[in-house]
Amino acid sequence: xxxxxxxxxxxxxxxxxxxxxxxxxxxxxxxxxxxxxxxxxxxxxxxxxxxxxxxxxxxxxxxxxxxxxxxxxxxxxxxxxxxxxxxxxxxxxxxxxxxxxxxxxxxxxxxxxxxxxxxxxxxxxxxxxxxxxxxxxxxxxxxxxxxxxxxxxxxxxxxxxxxxxxxxxxxxxxxxxxxxxxxxxxxx
Amino acid sequence: xxxxxxxxxxxxxxxxxxxxxxxxxxxxxxxxxxxxxxxxxxxxxxxxxxxxxxxxxxxxxxxxxxxxxxxxxxxxxxxxxxxxxxxxxxxxxxxxxxxxxxxxxxxxxxxxxxxxxxxxxxxxxxxxxxxxxxxxxxxxxxxxxxxxxxxxxxxxxxxxxxxxxxxxxxxxxxxxxxxxxxxxxxxxxxxxxxxxxxxxxxxxxxxxxxxxxxxxxxxxxxxxxxxxxxxxxxxxxxxxxxxxxxxxxxxxxxxxxxxxxxxxxxxxxxxxxxxxxxxxxxxxxxxxxxxxxxxxxxxxxxxxxxxxxxxxxxxxxxxxxxxxxxxxxxxxxxxxxxxxxxxxxxxxxxxxxxxxxxxxxxxxxxxxxxxxxxxxxxxxxxxxxxxxxxxxxxxxxxxxxxxxxxxxxxxxxxxxxxxxxxxxxxxxxxxxxxxxxxxxxxxxxxxxxxxxxxxxxxxxxxxxxxxxxxxxxxxxxxxxxxxxxxxxxxxxxxxxxxxxxxxxxxxxxxxxxxxxxxxxxxxxxxxxxxxxxxxxxxxxxxxxxxxxxxxxxxxxxxxxxxxxxxxxxxxxxxxxxxxxxxxxxxxxxxxxxxxxxxxxxxxxxxxxxxxxxxxxxxxxxxxxxxxxxxxxxxxxxxxxxxxxxxxxxxxxxxxxx
Numbered sequence: 151x152x153x154x155x156x157x158x159x160x161x162x163x164x165x166x167x168x169x170x171x172x173x174x175x176x177x178x179x180x181x182x183x184x185x186x187x188x189x190x191x192x193x194x195x196x197x198x199x200x201x202x203x204x205x206x207x208x209x210x211x212x213x214x215x216x217x218x219x220x221x222x223x224x225x226x227x228x229x230x231x232x233x234x235x236x237x238x239x240x241x242x243x244x245x246x247x248x249x250x251x252x253x254x255x256x257x258x259x260x261x262x263x264x265x266x267x268x269x270x271x272x273x274x275x276x277x278x279x280x281x282x283x284x285x286x287x288x289x290x291x292x293x294x295x296x297x298x299x300x301x302x303x304x305x306x307x308x309x310x311x312x313x314x315x316x317x318x319x320x321x322x323x324x325x326x327x328x329x330x331x332x333x334x335x336x337x338x
Numbered sequence: 339x340x341x342x343x344x345x346x347x348x349x350x351x352x353x354x355x356x357x358x359x360x361x362x363x364x365x366x367x368x369x370x371x372x373x374x375x376x377x378x379x380x381x382x383x384x385x386x387x388x389x390x391x392x393x394x395x396x397x398x399x400x401x402x403x404x405x406x407x408x409x410x411x412x413x414x415x416x417x418x419x420x421x422x423x424x425x426x427x428x429x430x431x432x433x434x435x436x437x438x439x440x441x442x443x444x445x446x447x448x449x450x451x452x453x454x455x456x457x458x459x460x461x462x463x464x465x466x467x468x469x470x471x472x473x474x475x476x477x478x479x480x481x482x483x484x485x486x487x488x489x490x491x492x493x494x495x496x497x498x499x500x501x502x503x504x505x506x507x508x509x510x511x512x513x514x515x516x517x518x519x520x521x522x523x524x525x526x527x528x529x530x531x532x533x534x535x536x537x538x539x540x541x542x543x544x545x546x547x548x549x550x551x552x553x554x555x556x557x558x559x560x561x562x563x564x565x566x567x568x569x570x571x572x573x574x575x576x577x578x579x580x581x582x583x584x585x586x587x588x589x590x591x592x593x594x595x596x597x598x599x600x601x602x603x604x605x606x607x608x609x610x611x612x613x614x615x616x617x618x619x620x621x622x623x624x625x626x627x628x629x630x631x632x633x634x635x636x637x638x639x640x641x642x643x644x645x646x647x648x649x650x651x652x653x654x655x656x657x658x659x660x661x662x663x664x665x666x667x668x669x670x671x672x673x674x675x676x677x678x679x680x681x682x683x684x685x686x687x688x689x690x691x692x693x694x695x696x697x698x699x700x701x702x703x704x705x706x707x708x709x710x711x712x713x714x715x716x717x718x719x720x721x722x723x724x725x726x727x728x729x730x731x732x733x734x735x736x737x738x739x740x741x742x743x744x745x746x747x748x749x750x751x752x753x754x755x756x757x758x759x760x761x762x763x764x765x766x767x768x769x770x771x772x773x774x775x776x777x778x779x780x781x782x783x784x785x786x787x788x789x790x791x792x793x794x795x796x797x798x799x800x801x802x803x804x805x806x807x808x809x810x811x812x813x814x815x816x817x818x819x820x821x822x823x824x825x826x827x828x829x830x831x832x833x834x835x836x837x838x839x840x841x842x843x844x845x846x847x848x849x850x851x852x853x854x855x856x857x858x859x860x861x862x863x864x865x866x867x868x869x870x871x872x873x874x875x876x877x878x879x880x881x882x883x884x885x886x887x888x889x890x891x892x893x894x895x896x897x898x899x900x901x902x903x904x905x906x907x908x909x910x911x912x913x914x915x916x917x918x919x920x921x922x923x924x925x926x927x928x929x930x931x932x933x934x935x936x937x938x939x940x941x942x943x944x945x946x947x948x949x950x951x952x953x954x955x956x957x958x959x960x961x962x963x964x965x966x967x968x969x970x971x972x973x974x975x976x977x978x979x980x981x982x983x984x985x986x987x988x989x990x991x992x993x994x995x
Contacts, residue, residue: 175376177369184368192356206360213368217375279349298347322343329342335576 165229558863586947587845613933617959620885632869665808684721942968961991
């Protein structure tokens with residue numbers, strides 16, 4: 151791919167073209183690309199983690215790692231699909247690290263204290279969304295974040311999560327079921 | 339799309355947008371890393387060759403000038419550390435939906451982050467884990483780690499050596515393995531990922547076996563009852579328990595049965611009964627009940643009890659620490675002046691809270707219980723070691739020493755290595771100190787660790803969700819819970835191919851033993867407490883029955899020997915506590931042993947468990963039938979345990995739609 155000159159780097163250049171240029175070292179292409187997608191990355195991270203600070207940290211880590219990750223960009227999928235996958239994987243990694251940290255003896259006490267503070271703060275502002283999302287398993291939350299939060303089709307969400315469309319459809323019906331149970335409880 | 343989904347969608351879409359400052363920071367960092375990766379920065383361009391629409395980039399560029407490289411480096415470091423830190427994969431329901439936090443610092447994400455309490459209903463039914471996604475993210479992590487770690491940054495080295503130091507410190511405690519290893523990652527990736535922070539010990543349901551191929555069935559008894567209490571707690575929350583939370587044998591063993599008492603010379607006595615299977619007219623149920631001897635209570639040995647109490651912050655709930663204090667107070671009334679009690683806490687108010695004290699000194703014990711408060715940070719590992727030290731210090735002739743670990747399941751003794759912990763507990767068991775586990779509260783109940791600790795510590799794992807349950811475990815059944823009368827009890831049944839073509843052991847999946855282990859006294863198995871009962875149920879199918887699941891072999895199998903009408907032969911091995919050699923009890927299963935109210939009730943509970951598991955063996959038999967059977971076999975039910983189970987069945991029935 152020819153190096154895209156800054157002069158023709160219009161805002162309507164497709165993501166995929168920008169990504170390929172950036173992968174080959176085009177600085178401006180990379181800048182336009184992350185400028186265009188930072189909000190998207192942050193938004194999905196927020197919907198996946200439900201925590202603003204965590205989402206900002208995740209988005210920053212992803213941005214930091216993106217130059218290296220772009221080297222694996224093969225242009226085989228839509229850029230947004232590829233990027234969503236990066237975000238989902240980074241979120242999963244974060245969850246695992248947190249789980250590992252939970253298990254480690256060192257520093258656990260501080261972790262527990264912080265957790266208690268967090269719980270106290272959250273309890274004060276619990277709202278429906280929180281309740282609804284905590285009803286769901288991490289897998290269901292991932293699916294909801296993509297399908298509802300990012301308004302993806304079930305096919306696209308399946309591509310991001312590496313699952314079949316059928317699995318996504320099943321998960322969405324499971325979400326519906328749980329929300330209905332929640333609604334029933336609220337009605338009581 | 340339904341209304342519920344619309345609401346959720348609206349709420350998700352309404353989440354606040356990115357903070358501009360964070361956006362600028364992240365983009366600056368991205369550009370920095372981009373440049374580093376290219377090996378050189380693009381030369382500065384004069385402003386006149388810039389496209390007007392590229393103007394926003396000026397801002398980014400200015401950021402470079404003003405931002406020192408420190409935050410960027412620190413963040414890079416954090417990425418490197420965090421990639422290296424990817425270790426044991428214990429997935430967790432750690433999703434927090436929080437209100438927008440105050441302006442966050444651009445901190446490294448490797449810094450410890452708070453985790454929320456896992457939602458109770460993340461227990462809901464499991465689904466296939468996205469193994470692919472996990473695998474690919476791991477694969478991706480590797481090159482990235484290289485790329486970023488390669489960037490020379492002094493902070494990176496410091497951070498890395500800190501990390502190493504922490505691992506070393508953790509390793510010092512002996513059986514802790516905090517160090518990530520490739521094999522751990524590979525193993526865990528292959529394992530199915532449980533949901534939430536609750537972990538359950540389970541195995542696939544026992545399959546139907548063909549007698550001519552595999553006539554001998556061997557397993558260890560299981561006196562735990564935790565599974566039933568977990569199920570009750572789930573149903574109470576309006577959730578069907580997930581299949582992996584259901585262990586049928588623990589449900590069956592939750593209930594007292596009136597099996598014939600053994601003679602004074604026997605440790606216990608087996609009681610066999612045979613009845614038609616409620617859910618399958620073509621098969622029969624063979625129930626094997628063991629009744630432990632109840633030595634005269636007055637003769638019981640003195641007790642050395644060490645309460646090892648989890649006072650981590652998560653215990654600070656009325657249903658956890660509050661219930662625990664009430665339970666122990668209740669139990670105190672059952673103890674005798676010669677019994678001695680010590681209290682050790684971990685996580686928090688450090689160490690030995692109460693030195694060994696005679697049970698008669700109620701005031702001192704109650705005062706110590708009263709001072710227990712949650713919060714703080716002492717590694718659980720030290721707590722466990724301290725508890726064993728205290729128990730060893732209390733040892734005296736003729737006394738039974740036992741540690742009672744009370745926890746909400748975050749038994750966080752630095753257990754990234756449950757197997758190391760098991761080995762530790764097993765070693766201490768051989769030293770004569772038993773370990774029982776009491777689980778409190780829900781949310782991060784680590785059933786798997788509880789199970790393995792109790793099994794290796796020759797103790798029981800009980801889950802306490804109500805004061806009534808505390809009464810059952812710590813008062814009514816205290817003698818049984820604390821005084822083993824038989825160790826390493828193993829059951830082996832050899833089925834007679836002439837009368838039993840197929841058989842299936844219901845439950846005991848986590849207790850299977852190899853055939854040869856039966857006679858090997860070195861192999862550990864379950865214990866029976868004084869006066870307690872253990873029940874195991876087989877479903878057997880006669881040759882030629884319509885209910886046979888396997889077709890006959892075209893080329894035939896060895897002809898079944900004839901000459902006896904017995905269904906099979908039951909062998910039991912057990913050891914008197916503290917002895918190394920086992921005693922053998924043998925008795926034939928004739929097939930004419932009558933069913934009793936007790937065995938019919940146990941069959942109803944086994945059916946209940948299998949309904950919850952979604953078992954394929956029940957055919958059309960459903961909740962109505964299970965409830966009717968349990969009701970008809972309710973018996974005297976002095977304590978109301980059985981009617982409680984029947985009400986749980988009704989609850990499950992209404993949830994299972």
